[in-house]
Amino acid sequence: xxxxxxxxxxxxxxxxxxxxxxxxxxxxxxxxxxxxxxxxxxxxxxxxxxxxxxxxxxxxxxxxxxxxxxxxxxxxxxxxxxxxxxxxxxxxxxxxxxxxxxxxxxxxxxxxxxxxxxxxxxxxxxxxxxxxxxxxxxxxxxxxxxxxxxxxxxxxxxxxxxxxxxxxxxxxxxxxxxxxxxxxxxxxxxxxxxxxxxxxxxxxxxxxxxxxxxxxxxxxxxxxxxxxxxxxxxxxxxxxxxxxxxxxxxxxxxxxxxxxxxxxxxxxxxxxxxxxxxxxxxxxxxxxxxxxx
Numbered sequence: 001x002x003x004x005x006x007x008x009x010x011x012x013x014x015x016x017x018x019x020x021x022x023x024x025x026x027x028x029x030x031x032x033x034x035x036x037x038x039x040x041x042x043x044x045x046x047x048x049x050x051x052x053x054x055x056x057x058x059x060x061x062x063x064x065x066x067x068x069x070x071x072x073x074x075x076x077x078x079x080x081x082x083x084x085x086x087x088x089x090x091x092x093x094x095x096x097x098x099x100x101x102x103x104x105x106x107x108x109x110x111x112x113x114x115x116x117x118x119x120x121x122x123x124x125x126x127x128x129x130x131x132x133x134x135x136x137x138x139x140x141x142x143x144x145x146x147x148x149x150x151x152x153x154x155x156x157x158x159x160x161x162x163x164x165x166x167x168x169x170x171x172x173x174x175x176x177x178x179x180x181x182x183x184x185x186x187x188x189x190x191x192x193x194x195x196x197x198x199x200x201x202x203x204x205x206x207x208x209x210x211x212x213x214x215x216x217x218x219x220x221x222x223x224x225x226x227x228x229x230x231x232x233x234x235x236x237x238x239x240x241x242x243x244x245x246x247x248x249x250x251x252x253x254x255x256x257x258x259x260x261x262x263x264x265x266x267x268x269x270x271x272x273x274x275x276x277x278x279x280x281x282x283x284x285x286x287x288x289x290x291x292x293x
Contacts, residue, residue, distance in 0.1 A: 034248060037288045104118075
């Protein structure tokens with residue numbers, strides 16, 4: 001997974017934008033078919049299935065989810081059929097419960113670059129598996145917490161006492177308590193030494209905490225992810241804003257002396273380049289149509 005915070009630069013000609021140019025109108029017509037069939041494919045791949053889950057209070061319920069692996073397989077297969085395109089592959093990104101699966105690819109056509117961005121944004125909800133083991137672990141954890149009583153507060157008091165005592169021994173006797181703690185947290189070697197003293201002085205508390213951590217870890221291993229999205233087309237702004245949906249963008253850029261230019265003078269595109277640009281966009285449509293057949 002990668003964390004994502006994207007900023008989009010409008011340095012391209014977006015296929016599908018309003019235009020009066022005959023060539024771009026032809027591209028827009030093909031693009032509209034791509035958009036319609038892409039949405040149909042996403043609708044199919046994110047079809048809901050019922051799934052039994054358990055809540056934190058041990059009650060069970062039925063929820064709807066889809067298999068994100070279906071979307072991944074579609075994108076991988078789709079990319080594999082665009083033979084001459086350069087692609088970064090299928091990528092997942094996450095921001096807490098918001099997830100995105102996407103792929104970006106491009107093809108160089110003489111002095112032009114045609115790029116494709118396909119993305120699905122969805123949410124993840126966590127539940128427990130509906131198994132007895134979850135209930136058993138929760139009961140064991142509750143007993144452990146009850147038996148611990150106020151030992152945690154005693155542990156904190158003892159920790160504070162030992163920190164001050166040790167720092168006083170080192171000659172920081174008249175220093176205000178706040179300054180003592182700042183000194184403690186800024187000295188890693190000293191902090192580790194005092195932490196060991198604290199742990200050694202209260203082994204029963206450390207033992208309980210270790211058991212609690214182990215139970216939490218076992219419960220975490222029994223969590224399952226369910227997925228939810230809305231199969232609608234969204235634009236890049238809605239994608240950045242965290243809205244659910246899918247996106248399929250085609251952009252055309254002109255390369256001048258190694259630099260990409262978004263301002264394209266259509267009159268300068270020769271007929272051979274027009275033909276290749278159009279054929280590559282038609283190839284995208286053909287691949288999606290084959291996937292939907």
